[in-house]
Amino acid sequence: MTIGIGGAGSKIAAKLDNAAVLVNVSETELNKVPGGARRILASVHAARGQFKGSRKNPEIGHDAYQSIRRELLAMVRGDVVFSSTGGGTGNGITTGILNDLTKASDISTSDKTSFGLILPYAKLESSEFVSNTIEFLTGPLAAAIDSGNTGNIFLFSNKKKFEEKESEELYNQQLVESLRVFLSIPDKNDKYRLLDGHIDHEDFALFMSKPYFNHFTYFDYDPKVPFGDQLEANSNPYLLAPEAAIEALFLLEVPKGGDPTLFYDILQYFAGKDVSPIYSVVENQDRQKPLVTVSLLYSRKPAELVDDFNRISEGHVQAKVKKSLDQWVELPKMEVNMETEARRAVKQRGDREDVLATLRRLGKL
Amino acid sequence: MGHELTTEDFGKLFERQAQRLGEAHFLVMYWAAQGEDLDCRYNITNSFDDMKRLGITRTKQTAVAIVEALAALCFIEVREERNRKNIFITTYGAKALEALVLSGRFAPRASGYLEEQAKK
Numbered sequence: 017m018t019i020g021i022g023g024a025g026s027k028i029a030a031k032l033d034n035a036a037v038l039v040n041v042s043e044t045e046l047n048k049v050p051g052g053a054r055r056i057l058a059s060v061h062a063a064r065g066q067f068k069g070s071r072k073n074p075e076i077g078h079d080a081y082q083s084i085r086r087e088l089l090a091m092v093r094g095d096v097v098f099s100s101t102g103g104g105t106g107n108g109i110t111t112g113i114l115n116d117l118t119k120a121s122d123i124s125t126s127d128k129t130s131f132g133l134i135l136p137y138a139k140l141e142s143s144e145f146v147s148n149t150i151e152f153l154t155g156p157l158a159a160a161i162d163s164g165n166t167g168n169i170f171l172f173s174n175k176k177k178f179e180e181k182e183s184e185e186l187y188n189q190q191l192v193e194s195l196r197v198f199l200s201i202p203d204k205n206d207k208y209r210l211l212d213g214h215i216d217h218e219d220f221a222l223f224m225s226k227p228y229f230n231h232f233t234y235f236d237y238d239p240k241v242p243f244g245d246q247l248e249a250n251s252n253p254y255l256l257a258p259e260a261a262i263e264a265l266f267l268l269e270v271p272k273g274g275d276p277t278l279f280y281d282i283l284q285y286f287a288g289k290d291v292s293p294i295y296s297v298v299e300n301q302d303r304q305k306p307l308v309t310v311s312l313l314y315s316r317k318p319a320e321l322v323d324d325f326n327r328i329s330e331g332h333v334q335a336k337v338k339k340s341l342d343q344w345v346e347l348p349k350m351e352v353n354m355e356t357e358a359r360r361a362v363k364q365r366g367d368r369e370d371v372l373a374t375l376r377r378l379g380k381l
Numbered sequence: 382m383g384h385e386l387t388t389e390d391f392g393k394l395f396e397r398q399a400q401r402l403g404e405a406h407f408l409v410m411y412w413a414a415q416g417e418d419l420d421c422r423y424n425i426t427n428s429f430d431d432m433k434r435l436g437i438t439r440t441k442q443t444a445v446a447i448v449e450a451l452a453a454l455c456f457i458e459v460r461e462e463r464n465r466k467n468i469f470i471t472t473y474g475a476k477a478l479e480a481l482v483l484s485g486r487f488a489p490r491a492s493g494y495l496e497e498q499a500k501k
Contacts, residue, residue: 367489371411371482374418380475 017095019088020052022077022106024134025099027184031192032098037091041080041105058084058109072144074151077108084109089116093127101152102136102145114156118163128167128225132195133157135256137174161227168223168230168313170195171256191254197309198232201267201296208269208298211276215267215296223265223294228313231258237268237306239278243285247310261286261312264293269300269307278306398454399477405437405447406456407487410478413457413468415495422467425459427494434493 018036020029023045029036030052037054040046046055058080081088092113099106110131117129136145160166177187202220224230235250237243251257264286268279279297286293300307375381386394409428416423429444438444448468451457456474459466470478481487 368482368485371414371489372479374414375470375475375479378414378417378470378475380414380470380472381479 017091019092019095019097020049021097021099021109022103023049023100024103025097025106025110025132026052027188028132028134028192029096029098031188032195039084039088039105039109041077041109045105056084056087058105072102072142072148073104074108074111074148075104077103077105078112079108080105081109081112085112085116088113092117092129093123094129096130096132098132098134100134100136100145101149102134102141103148106134107148107152111152111156114160114166117165118156118159120165123165125222125225128165128227130167130169130224130230132170132172134172134174137178140178141174164227166227167225168228170230172254173256176253194232194234194252194254197234198311201265201309204267204269204298204300205296208300211270211297211299212279213294213296215265215294219294220265223263223311223313226263226313228262228315229256229258230311230313231255232309232311234307234309237278237282237308239275239281239306243282247285258312259314261289261291261314263313264291264311266293266295266308266310268295268297269303269309270297271303271305272299272301274299274303274306282308282310395473395476396480399480402477402481404487405432405443406451407478407481408432408435408437408490408492409447409451409468410456410470410474411489412492412495413470414475414478415492416498417469419495419498421495421498422462422465423492423495424465424467426465427492428468431492431494435490 018029018033019039020026020036021039023040026036026038026040026046026049030038030049034051034053036052037056038046038049038052039056039058041058043057046057058077088109097110097113099110101107101110110133113129117123135149136142138146138149157169161169172191174187176182177184182190201215202217205215231252232255233247233250233252235246238246266279266282268282270276270278276297276299279295283293283295372381408431412428412431413423416427425445425448428448429438429441432438432444432447438447448457448459448466451474452459454473454477455471456477458469458471460469461467
């Protein structure tokens with residue numbers, strides 16, 4: 017089953033899976049997403065939820081998580097959760113899930129939850145999204161990775177969408193199609209004639225249960241060009257670029273009558289990286305050229321991910337400050353003692369109410 | 382005589398009158414209300430002493446002028462009682478005081494005389 021949290025997460029989950037469960041704090045937002053099956057309204061203030069969403073505030077999402085916590089925690093086991101890291105609902109509710117998974121001590125391999133996290137494109141998206149993402153990466157995600165209680169984590173990037181000025185609908189569609197290619201690996205092993213190796217559903221589930229970042233991609237394989245060069249040139253544009261792989265998996269589809277030994281060159285490449293991948297080679301009659309689908313599991317310390325974000329974020333802030341300075345805005349130096357100010361404010365409020373109360377008591381108002 | 386004043390004109394007039402009041406006017410009205418609330422008489426001499434203590438004025442003439450201005454605007458009523466000129470806030474004065482309080486232009490300051498009375 018697939019679970020979509022918040023607006024961005026729900027749209028992707030619903031596109032990927034007709035049986036997806038969609039979660040939001042706003043009934044209006046929930047009803048906007050076409051597709052999917054069940055809808056869960058997480059509510060803080062009222063039985064029908066609030067209609068305005070979380071307004072980029074993860075605290076609202078996190079509060080709302082408490083209302084569906086038990087149900088959601090049981091649901092996410094062994095499933096894939098999609099969420100954005102920048103918005104209030106996705107960030108807040110997913111933070112709740114990650115915190116609870118971090119504390120859990122009894123998660124079996126088949127119960128591990130995989131996460132598809134949609135990261136903002138810091139150069140063009142709002143600074144709140146970037147700040148929320150940084151807090152998410154350093155806090156709940158870092159702790160969950162350390163605990164080893166999650167499955168694969170897919171870090172989707174909005175970069176392609178913004179750089180190529182794609183519509184959200186098109187971008188989501190392409191992202192989901194890309195994901196489907198990866199997720200179809202065990203089905204293709206069932207469907208097509210096996211030529212070498214084997215990746216069955218259990219192998220695939222075991223691979224998905226490992227608490228690493230997953231970068232998958234696929235491309236027409238040209239045996240005359242080194243595999244490493246092709247892999248580098250064809251990294252998945254919907255995911256953050258990978259680091260050195262710890263583990264790998266690949267499926268090679270060769271046309272009918274194609275060379276079933278092409279995969280040895282790929283194995284050689286991974287051997288040079290000290291990685292022993294699980295793999296399979298199948299014969300796909302519909303293909304004219306060999307196609308390879310490859311997945312790399314890598315470990316990227318959250319701090320390193322945050323460094324990437326911080327660099328972009330700082331640039332963003334510096335640009336804003338420079339713009340202000342360019343406009344000759346003079347900022348007077350203010351020496352404010354917050355304690356004194358707070359006392360003064362409380363006293364003034366008290367005085368004001370006292371005066372009005374006196375006048376009312378006298379019957380003059 | 383020109384055209385008659387409308388309710389709106391009176392509203393504007395009141396607003397302008399309240400806007401022209403200074404801190405001393407604000408305090409005299411406030412102290413008068415406080416005195417009435419404490420059930421003790423607050424007179425011109427008391428207001429002069431309080432204003433002097435707070436550094437608002439050093440002369441009784443100024444204190445009297447402030448009180449007379451408020452009386453002329455019907456924001457306070459000055460009654461001669463036992464050779465004392467006691468000050469009472471009117472309902473118009475209460476409205477003006479309310480407007481000043483809500484505007485946040487001035488903050489109430491304590492009257493030495495009324496503080497002494499409150500201890501009794």
